[in-house]
Amino acid sequence: MMQKKRTAILITFLACFFCLKAAKAVDFADNSFLIAKATPSEFQSNRFWTFLKENEWTGIELDLDSLEDNAYIRNSRIPFSSVLEKLETLIAEKESQITPVFINFSGNVKLLDSIIDSSSISSQVFYLPQGEKWPTNEYLVQSNRRIIFFVEGNTENQSQILHHTKNYTLQISANQITPNSVILSNESNISKELFEIKNFNRLPTGAAPGLSRRMVPDYINFLLESWTKYGKKPNFIFMGTGIYNFDFIIEQLNSFNVIRGMVRTIGKNMERIYWNNPEILITGGKFSFPILGGDEMILSPFAPGYRMTPSQIIITGEMVMPEQYSIIAHPLNLNEGLKASFHFDGSLTDKINPKRTFEGSGYSFSQDIDRGSVLRLPENANVNLGDPNLYRLPNSSFTVSCFVKFTDILEYGDNAILGNNESGYRRAMHLILRSGHPYFGLWANDYMSDEILEDNTWYHLTWRYIIETGQQAIFVNGKYIGGSEGHPPYSGSSDLHLGSALSGGASLRGYMDNLYIWNRPLGGEEINRLALDEEIQYSIPEPDKSIITNKNTVFILSGVLVALAILFLLTLRKFNSKKKQTSVPEVTLPQKNRIQFFGEFIAINNNEEDVSELFTPKVKELFIFTVINNLQNRTGAPISNINETLWHGIEPKKVANNRAVTLNKLRKILAQFEKIEIISNSGYLQLKTTEPFFCDFIEAFKLCQLPEGMSRQQLELFFHLVKKGRFLKDSEWIWLDDIRGFTGNQVIDNLLKLASIYKKENRQKEVEKVARRILEYDDLNEEAIFLQIWGLQQDNNSHMAKFNFESFCTKYEKSMGEPYKMKFNEFTRYYSEQL
Secondary structure: OHHHHHHHHHHHHHHHHHHHHHOOOOEHHHOOEEEEEOOHHHHOOHHHHHHHHHOOOEEEEEEEEEEOOEEEEOOOOOEHHHHHHHHHHHHHHOOOOOEEEEEEOOEEHHHHHHHHHOOOOHHHEEOOOOOOOOOEHHHHHHOOOOEEEEEEOOEEOOOOOEEEHHHHEEEEEOOOOOOHHHHHOOHHHHHOOEEEEEOHHHOOOOOOOOOOHHHOOHHHHHHHHHHHHHOOOOOEEEEEOOHHHHOOHHHHHHOOEEEEEEEEEOOEEOOOEEEOOOOOOOEOOEEEEEEOOOOOEEEOEEOOOEEEEOOOEEEOOOOOOOOOEEEEEEEOOOOOOEEEEEOOOOOOOEOOOOOOOOEEEOOEEEEEOOOEEEEEEOOOOEEEEEOHHHHOOOOOOEEEEEEEEEOOOOOOOEEEEEEEOOOOOOOOOEEEEEOOEEEEEOOOOOEEOOOOOOOOOEEEEEEEEEOOOOEEEEEEOOEEEEEEOOOOOOOOOOOEEEOEEOOOOEEOOEEEEEEEEEOOOOOHHHHHHHHOOOOOOOOOOOOOOOOOOOHHHHHHHHHHHHHHHHHHHHHHHHHHOOOOOOOOOOOOOOOOOEEEOEOOOEEEOOOOOEOHHHOOHHHHHHHHHHHHHHHHOOOOEEHHHHHHHHOOOOOHHHHHHHHHHHHHHHHHHHOOOOOEEEEEEOOEEEEEEOOOOEEHHHHHHHHHOOOOOOOHHHHHHHHHHHOOOOEOOOOOOOOHHHHHHHHHHHHHHHHHHHHHHHHHOOOHHHHHHHHHHHHHHOOOOHHHHHHHHHHHHHOOOHHHHHHHHHHHHHHHHHHHOOOOOOOHHHHHHHHHHHO
């Protein structure tokens, strides 16, 4: 008998497998069901069961009470077994119908199990062990397991038939606001695969009385907003006894295109994903979002302690989406974002910035039996850590962690771990104990945990702030002990102190060890590893090599260029000794990993492929605007200026969306180049480049900023950079006029200096080359015209020299509306003295 049963199961499994291969499988969790309340009167109504039969995606809810070893619909003598008989008839008439049943019941669930087991539908019931993934519709249909029971209430014992809703579904109510803190405080809530919405028929709307619910957009909008907010399609929509007015809901929900995917880390789905999208609160590792209208949708996931690949997904109306997106979460190294590391091994040395010095008072170092050398901070002792900007804490995510032992925890007062003496909303920082409770304070912007610490015990404390969600969280010994959302970021500027806070009114009164500060939020696993005293492998960052240069950098670059030029000249002399120099050798510039602004815009990636065409007009404009603004402004290109300049007159929401789409496309293109990136930071787009990336305009701009002017060798390099043609000659944007005029003047001024040098050396051909380049910027430039004439005279071509002058005079009069003021001889005599 057992062997036959196994064979039947195998046949069923194979049938399901081939069915799945034959058609696109739809997960049970992708369905939406209207749930109707089966009151005693509804149960006896033909209309009720007819509606369920005619509307396939429906289910029922019923209240059961136990009485005399049986179960009945509340306030009636209708036995539960009668409900099961109705369900058998219902699914028998439609072989594809899947029916969820929700039971409100308090008592021993084994009673319900026994009633179901003894009924004729027992073989048609599906049960999913907690923690497993819901199957596909095809599996449920092919295996004829089409009834799924859920139970809610104060139950006893464990059922193998009924799923307790608290273990399987995220629940919200449509007739009252569910606080975000309810969802965010419980990590297991959001990772549940199913989503139910209670009291949907009681949703408050602004509709006029008597208006058909089909004509009230509030219902669909609420479902779409909830779907987006939690990244889950509403699976069970509870209607009470008003289901007859909502038969349109499922069809409308199913009409939306859906983006589905998973965020995975090593061997498992992530449990908790935040998103840089204001419409999304939080999701589990599996996500689903509706695509609304024809707008582009941008999804940017993040999780503390991880880097996402890809970091952003863009969905446009015309693109063909994959069945499922896969995002990989890569764990970060503990040293990433680490801004300070103090081990207190007999000194106040910061291992990340060993050259910094710190002052304080009353502190000392002590040998602890458990932790070795530690920092001792008795009452009124403190150490000044300096400006919070050194650690990039203001207006940023951050994490602070350390080991602490208190010798005297104040019952009615504060023990200070780290803080400042500043007051004012968001400007004060106090990471403290308040009456023994770990406390995260930013002045009237605080969170205090329920945990109470004890004297003379080492604790590992961590304070974490996430700017995207405004979460303040506290961890003790690696365990999350509480937090709250919606806090604006810290924005103080006064010095931070160890062992002091709140205008000097609080002291540590104890010992401290292994203090770390990050300007990023750490993940839970990272914090747990710190609590276990994991050693951090340090990676001391190199000095910032951004394209934005200060005076010292300019001098260094100048020296390097001079040294290269000297080496170049020595090599030249070796091969051309005793010969009169008649030309200047070409300077060799990179053939790959470069972008050219002078002449035509050209981009050659790291594989020596021309990818210029990938820069669509708006992408190219954003890139050029960012480059120019970063050169002009050390803080970067203001996003507000980008919005106003590139998307002037467009409504703000669309501007943000368009900018994000364009920036994402730009970043994907720049990924083909080495050592160039654009980062968003505090309202600015910052461009970071280092060698081997090369851009002719960036290098030319640097040369023009040399305070002492360019040497001859630097002028020759500058000429080689700009000789490809007029600055961005194939781009026409109004905002570009000013920088184009400035660049043109810089080119003309510096090339005239170079031409003057060549003229004195009697380098006729070089003078002509320089003159032609100047005239491309200003075809009425008198000095360049003279240089051309001088070259022709040197070549004994006086006739052509005069012809050039007369052509210039004709063009001048046509352009200026008056004759040129000098004759040929006056002109040549005057400019020969000037150049």
